[in-house]
Amino acid sequence: MTKPNTGELDPQDSAASEIKSYAVGFVASLLLTVGAFAALLADLPTTWKVVLICVAAVLQIVTHLRNFLHLSFAGGESEEDMLLVLFSVSLLAIMAGGTWYIMSDLAGRMH
Amino acid sequence: MSGGTSPIFGNLNWNVTPYTDAFQHPDSSTIIGAGAASVLVLGAIAGLALLTYMRWWGPLYRNWLTSPDAKKIGIMYIALALVMLTRGIIEGFVMRAHQATALGTLSAQESGLVAPDHFAELFSTHGTIMIFFVAMPLLIGLINFVMTQQLGARDMAFPVLNQVSLGLTAAGAALVMISLLVGQFGTGGWTMYPPYTGKIFSPGEGVDYWLWAILISGMGSTLTGMNFAVTIFKHRAPGMHLMRMPLFCWTSLCVAIMLIYAMPALTVSSAMLALDRYADFHFFTNASGGNMMNYANIFWMFGHPEVYILILPAFGVFSEISSTFSGKRLYGYTSLVIASMSIAVISFTVWLHHFFTMGQSAGVNIAFGIATMIIGIPTGVKIYDWMATMWRGRVRITAPIVYLTGFFLLFVIGGLSGIILANPSIDYQVHNSTFLVAHFHNVIIPGVLYGMLAGIHYWFPKAFGFRLSETWGRRTALLFVGGFVFTFMPLYVLGLMGMPRRSPTFQNPDFMPWMYLAAFGGVLMMCALASLVWTFWASYRNRVALAVPGGDPWNGSTLEWSTPAPVPEWTFPCIPQVSARHDWGERKRAGDPWKGPAAYTDIEMPANTVHGLLIAIAAFALGFAMVWHIWWLAIISILAIPGIVVIRGLRVIEPRIIPAAEVAEADRRFRRLVENLPPATRADEETERNRGVPDITEFAG
Known part of the structure; x- marks a missing residue:
């Protein structure tokens, strides 16, 4: 799977495009954070606020993975990246889903 | 704390040391507290004097503290762990001695060597130290030392990050250590469940010491996990395919993955509790919409993978030594790899079994009970693989093999009591009793401790150039086996007789014979500790012959x-x-x-x-300042940490x-x-x- 001892960077990855990728990621993250605060302060029903904040959060995760951690599903290491994302998502789903399962059951028995 | 918070010294004053208590109310409990603080102070003075007298400050700084070499960092982790192990075993012994004298009567209910609060501090620090500052540094140190060499790599992927991780772990350990002398540690056990550990029921610095030690060292462990994973994926020697890696590297990979995904849960639960305590949040309070059950939920989301983080490196060690000392190839390499990876993944699906009795419905309990029973299967596969490895081999009874044999006999008993506890209806009967205490010591001591000590014995010559004395090594191993059997087998019986865990006193005289047996086991454990120290010393004196x-x-x-x-x-x-x-x-x-x-x-x-050292100092200062509400120091140190990182980033x-x-x-x-x-x-x-x-x-x- 991994080519061993290949620490070297792709020579075609010039510094300019690297910086552009980081800048785009930074601005997008900033906008999504501000957006989440705006959604909170806006005059909206609570359900909408929660939905908007969740969407902003998920989009921000995607931005971080793409622009800062350089994950991509095309190119040489796409299979590894895909496996990594799938594994992370399944573990997070176990944790989040398990919490939901346990805490909602507890709440149901308390009220 | 009397008086307000001083702007300079925070809540610190001259009454925080245990000496004040010992002068005001001299009894066995306060004298033990003051004695422990004195051991810490005298030990520190002796250490500093030795370094000065031998002119070791320069070499220590140049060759060790500033070294980014993974092998040296590994050795420093293990040295830290052995110092903490000493404290942990002594605390265990004091607890056993206390309970052997703790038979109360109906008129005088409290009895024993130490006061109830002091006893609570003892079991809290004992658990915290043994898990976070003994087991974790031992296994992280061993992986640091061994894994890079087994992979054919020269160093970790991120050597300086590795140094920072060690620094953060040491800063956490230092916070726990200094709580002996300055103030008190928390009394909520190593899990520190709220609402008891919230601000209302536990004011004062105790829980904060735990929180900052855990937050700081937990960050270090997360970073270590990332470092291990990247090293395994990117720094293998040419031709070292994943399926050619030694089994210890496979278990290290599992540990790395689990550290990355499990440690953040601990950081989250501790940070939420810290917000409750410092900033009047209501995550886990009784009132204002808090839900303390979610703490148990998040904590054990970390806590159960943690158990397997601890045990998997030991499984890796046993895979190596069973093959080497039997003169045979490891049996069932592929099945061991699959079993390790299965354990790593399934361990994320069983956390509820730590709180079966919290009140959820039977269906939820059964789901997690079944998952818990399933995780026993890959572990069983491993035991059979190692036995098959040794089968008809030319087994040499070296110290690691004594540990391995002890592990075979005892770990299986511990595992079986775990399968029993996985059944929620049985768990309801023995939950919170010493049966549980016996169970987890029965997996952690024969598993983690024996595994790590066997690994240290096995790889010691690689680090220092001489073997450890086999005679003393075997004596130590046998003492640890005997000490374990006598200390913890009686606790199974006591648990079934109804003795609650963490209980400072009891009124049932039928417990006494078992208490005495367990106290004798505590004596054996102290002998094992002394024998371990003696093994190092005797081997060092004899290093020319053992080279x-x-x-x-x-x-x-x-x-x-x-x-x-x-x-x-x-x-x-x-x-x-x-x-x-x-x-x-x-x-x-x-x-x-x-x-x-x-x-x-x-x-x-x-x-x-010097990067890692500076960050460690800043992190310790941050933790100490937050514990004692010394806000100016907290602000300086929290700004210093990113500052140090930026300064290093700006330099070529x-x-x-x-x-x-x-x-x-x-x-x-x-x-x-x-x-x-x-x-x-x-x-x-x-x-x-x-x-x-x-x-x-x-x-x-």
Whole structure:
């Protein structure tokens, strides 16, 4: 799977495009954070606020993975990246889903 | 704390030391507290005096504290762990001594060596220390030292980050240590469940010490996990496919993955509790919408993977030593790999079994109970694999094999009591009793402690160039086995008799015979600790006779045995080309494994840096300032940490180049030495004839 001892960077990855990728990621993250605060302060029903904040959060995760951690599903290491994302998502789903399962059951028995 | 918070000293004043209590109310409890603080102070003074007298400050700073070498960092982790182990075992002994004298009567209910609050502090620090500052540094240290060498790498992927991780772990350990002298530790057990540990029921500094020790060292462990994972994926020697990695590297990979995904849960639960305590949040409070059950939920989301983080490296060690000391190839490599990975994943699906009795419905309990029983299957597969490895092998009863045998006998009992506890209806009966205490000690001591001590014994010559005394090693191992049996088997009985865990007193005289047995076990454990220290000392005094400069004292089959002992900082003169699963063993089969490389090149090593040390100091200052509400220091240190990172980021840092000539000279000297040393047969292994060059015709692994 991994080519061993290949620490070297792709020579075609010039510094300019690297910086552009980081800048785009930074601005997008900033906008999504501000957006989440705006959604909170806006005059909206609570359900909408929660939905908007969740969407902003998920989009921000995607931005971080793409622009800062350089994950991509095309190119040489796409299979590894895909496996990594799938594994992370399944573990997070176990944790989040398990919490939901346990805490909602507890709440149901308390009220 | 009387009086307000001082702007300079926070909540600190002259009454926070245990000496104040000992002067005001001298009894056995306060005197033990003051005695422990004195041991800490005298130990620190003796350590500083020794360093000054021997003029070791310079070498300590240059060769150790500023070194980014994974092997040295590993050794420092293990040294830290052994210091903390000493405190942990002594605390365990004090608890056993206390309970042996704690029989109360209906009129005088409290009795025993220490006061109830002091007892609560003891079991809280004992648990915190043993899990976070003994087991974790032991296994992280061993992985640091061994994994890079087994992979054919010169260092970790991120050597300086590795140094930072060690620094953060040490800062956390220092916070727990200083709580002996300054103030008190929390009394909520190593899990520190709210609402008891919230601000209302636990004011004062105790819980904060735990929180900051955990937050700081937890960050270090997360970073270590990332470092391990990247090293395994990116720094394997050419030809070292994943399925050619030694099993210890596989379990290290599992540990890395689990550290990355589990440690953040602990950081989250501790940070939420810290917000509750410092900023009046209501995550886990009784009132205002808090839900303390979610703490147990998040904590054990970390806590159960943690259990397997602790045990998997030990499984890796046992895989290596069962093969080496039986002179046989490891049985069922693929099944062991699959079992390790299964354990790593399934361990994330069982956390609710730590709180079966919290009040959820039977359906939820059954789901997690079944998951818990399933995780026993891969563990069982491993036990059979190791037994099959040893089957009809030429087993040498060295100290690691004594540990392995003790592990076989005792860990299976611990595992079985775990399967029993996985049934929620049984768990309801014995939950919160000493049956549970017996169960988890029964997996952690024979599993983690024996595994790590066996690993230290096995790889010690690689680090320091001489073997540990086998006689004293075996004595230590037998004492740890005996100490375990006497201390914890009675606790199973006591638990079934209804003795609650963490209980400072009891009124049932029927408990007493078992209490005395357990206290005797505590004495044996103290003897085992002394014997462990003596093993190091006796071996050091005898180091000339025990020296193994050839570097392969056990006729091993993995790459780390191809280098001299002690291993040079560059590990391999040139990165090996791996062509088989047990590459060093295959080279022995092919004949002349010690043939030198055709050419040498310059080696780039990371330059020494004070970065990790500075971050450790800042992190300790941050933790201490937050515990005592010394806000100015907290602000300075929390700004200092990113500041130190930025300053390092702005500087151009050149790696250190070791010239090819120097490497060639050292390496040729080693090859000549190996040629001139007489090969030692297996029968000679424990004698002075073992100079680290085995008789390769005997190799059968």
